[in-house]
Amino acid sequence: MFHVKDRELVVPGQLLGMDVRYESNCYAEGPNVYSSVKGMARVDGESISVLPSKGGYMPKPDDTVVGIVVEENIAGWVVDLDTAYRCFLRKDEVNGSKFGGRDSRPRGRMAWGRGRRDDRNVFEPRQEVKFSIGDVLSAKILSVDEVYDANLARPWKLTEGLVISVNPKCIPRLIGKKQSMVNMIKEKTECKIVIGQNGFVWIKGDDTTLVVEAVRKIEREAQTQGLTDRISAMLSERVKSPPRPHRGLGDVPFEDESPLGTCTHKGVHL
Amino acid sequence: MKKNNDIVLFKDGKRYDGRKADELRPIVMKTGVLKRASGSAYVEWGKNKVIAGVYGPRQLHPKFMQNPTKAVVRCVYNMAPFSVDDRKKPGPDRRSVEISKICTEALENVVLTEKFPNAVVDVFIEILQADAGTRCVGLTAASLALADAGIPMRDMVAACAAGKVQGEVVLDLMKEEDNFGESDLPLAVTPRKKEIVLLQMDGKLSREEFTKAFNLAVDGAMQVSEMQKKALLESPVEVEK
Numbered sequence: 001m002f003h004v005k006d007r008e009l010v011v012p013g014q015l016l017g018m019d020v021r022y023e024s025n026c027y028a029e030g031p032n033v034y035s036s037v038k039g040m041a042r043v044d045g046e047s048i049s050v051l052p053s054k055g056g057y058m059p060k061p062d063d064t065v066v067g068i069v070v071e072e073n074i075a076g077w078v079v080d081l082d083t084a085y086r087c088f089l090r091k092d093e094v095n096g097s098k099f100g101g102r103d104s105r106p107r108g109r110m111a112w113g114r115g116r117r118d119d120r121n122v123f124e125p126r127q128e129v130k131f132s133i134g135d136v137l138s139a140k141i142l143s144v145d146e147v148y149d150a151n152l153a154r155p156w157k158l159t160e161g162l163v164i165s166v167n168p169k170c171i172p173r174l175i176g177k178k179q180s181m182v183n184m185i186k187e188k189t190e191c192k193i194v195i196g197q198n199g200f201v202w203i204k205g206d207d208t209t210l211v212v213e214a215v216r217k218i219e220r221e222a223q224t225q226g227l228t229d230r231i232s233a234m235l236s237e238r239v240k241s242p243p244r245p246h247r248g249l250g251d252v253p254f255e256d257e258s259p260l261g262t263c264t265h266k267g268v269h270l
Numbered sequence: 271m272k273k274n275n276d277i278v279l280f281k282d283g284k285r286y287d288g289r290k291a292d293e294l295r296p297i298v299m300k301t302g303v304l305k306r307a308s309g310s311a312y313v314e315w316g317k318n319k320v321i322a323g324v325y326g327p328r329q330l331h332p333k334f335m336q337n338p339t340k341a342v343v344r345c346v347y348n349m350a351p352f353s354v355d356d357r358k359k360p361g362p363d364r365r366s367v368e369i370s371k372i373c374t375e376a377l378e379n380v381v382l383t384e385k386f387p388n389a390v391v392d393v394f395i396e397i398l399q400a401d402a403g404t405r406c407v408g409l410t411a412a413s414l415a416l417a418d419a420g421i422p423m424r425d426m427v428a429a430c431a432a433g434k435v436q437g438e439v440v441l442d443l444m445k446e447e448d449n450f451g452e453s454d455l456p457l458a459v460t461p462r463k464k465e466i467v468l469l470q471m472d473g474k475l476s477r478e479e480f481t482k483a484f485n486l487a488v489d490g491a492m493q494v495s496e497m498q499k500k501a502l503l504e505s506p507v508e509v510e511k
Contacts, residue, residue, distance in 0.1 A: 011502045012417050013425030013462045036382055036422040038502055054309065055420030056327050084327040084389035147338050147387040
């Protein structure tokens with residue numbers, strides 16, 4: 001028997017039901033099921049779960065994330081994903097194994113020059129993809145261990161643009177059903193957007209201020225209905241009559257300013 | 271300085287500020303007051319003004335303090351230099367170290383620490399204005415801030431004090447009562463099971479008086495808990511049209 005209705009707001013320790021199945025953010029004591037966070041209860045048939053309204057990011061395999069390189073060592077790069085756990089991108093994942101992995105050819109035979117199967121010169125170093133501290137990248141989470149330390153794979157360097165930090169629990173809303181929300185924003189503002197499940201969002205384009213404004217609005221109003229329509233209306237209105245971008249040095253427009261406007265710098269804006 | 275006998279704290283069933291023996295001071299609670307914190311709360315309780323901020327779960331350094339089976343909860347209680355009549359010397363002292371410790375232990379009991387191995391949850395309680403019972407106000411605010419941060423908890427923590435003033439057992443002592451009264455009994459409970467997560471006593475109470483003060487404080491804490499729930503559920507979303 002449920003003690004709460006679907007979409008009802010609940011607080012930690014609130015009784016949700018008795019003898020019911022429960023999923024995320026709930027815990028049971030005997031037959032009673034309680035909420036462990038503040039959020040919205042979702043009743044789905046016979047089971048109950050709670051959607052938290054806030055919370056940190058916990059690494060999960062196959063998540064697409066956006067991160068900032070904070071450290072480099074001989075094996076790879078440590079990437080900041082705004083989580084409590086260490087996320088590591090191995091150099092092997094980027095450039096293949098130096099010491100012969102699954103995909104590498106036997107070095108010995110090539111070195112001796114007999115039976116060479118490609119024209120690669122083993123004595124010349126290969127072109128390596130490199131990241132330096134402060135670089136922004138998007139990647140997939142390859143694996144997560146029992147204490148949530150994660151390994152990343154398939155990195156993609158994100159140059160220029162800016163990174164903003166969003167409440168990770170609002171990311172599903174920001175993406176929308178079948179990416180409807182993010183695609184709509186991309187279409188209307190003609191900006192490039194990469195959303196990480198960890199809450200970092202990378203934006204590049206002419207009107208990043210408008211995108212940031214829309215993202216903040218989504219974050220604020222994540223738990224309301226009809227949000228896509230409101231954002232769409234807001235963007236249509238603003239794109240038609242774009243506000244003068246803030247330049248920080250008076251309000252004098254520059255004639256020969258680059259089309260990228262205020263976002264040409266590589267900056268991290270959290 | 272006034273002496274105990276100079277001031278009448280309880281007369282005709284009414285207290286120094288006009289409250290009844292089992293009445294709380296007016297309380298205002300707000301969540302989400304700090305922009306950069308994971309969760310935060312502001313509580314005004316009579317003349318007490320307290321702000322609490324939660325940061326984390328985040329990486330714990332130095333690394334040897336990490337626990338691979340559960341998260342560490344660190345609570346810091348601090349009084350602002352301007353929070354009391356005489357300037358309080360800034361920095362930790364014997365009293366604030368003690369209150370930090372008991373608040374940490376109270377909150378550890380409710381946070382589901384096993385969900386965040388190796389991590390730390392930092393809680394900062396800042397007393398902006400003090401008027402007796404700041405540990406109860408601080409703990410109430412800290413619990414609200416934890417819930418606001420979305421940190422999984424078994425239950426909330428609600429705190430309240432009771433004490434003895436001129437022979438009368440009363441709820442929620444104010445500064446004059448605390449200074450000139452005979453005893454003070456702050457306690458914190460988890461409202462669902464009424465488990466005690468903090469219990470201290472200053473001064474002396476007889477067995478009967480203790481039972482009476484204890485029950486009074488638990489009832490007070492339950493009232494505080496209802497206010498906490500209300501503060502959390504108050505719609506944080508304002509839809510712009």
